[in-house]
Amino acid sequence: METYETYIENRSAEVVANILNCLIHQTNYLLDQLIRKLEKDFLAEGSLRGRMTRARLATRAKQKGRA
Secondary structure, three states, X not given: OHHHHHHHOOOOHHHHHXXXXXXXXXXXXXXXXXXXXXXXXXXXXXXXXXXXXXXXXXXXXXHHHHO
């Protein structure tokens, strides 16, 4: 909130409410974008657990290849 303090400190309650409403909408938009990207990554690469398992198995395979 301190980041936006200069924008709201000397404003009327109505203006502050509008500023906060805009910030809420911007946050929602960014969260929607993040969710879309995470969904796309999940469909392309699988779950985090699946990627971790593949990485672990690949590391084990490399280690066995060196031994």
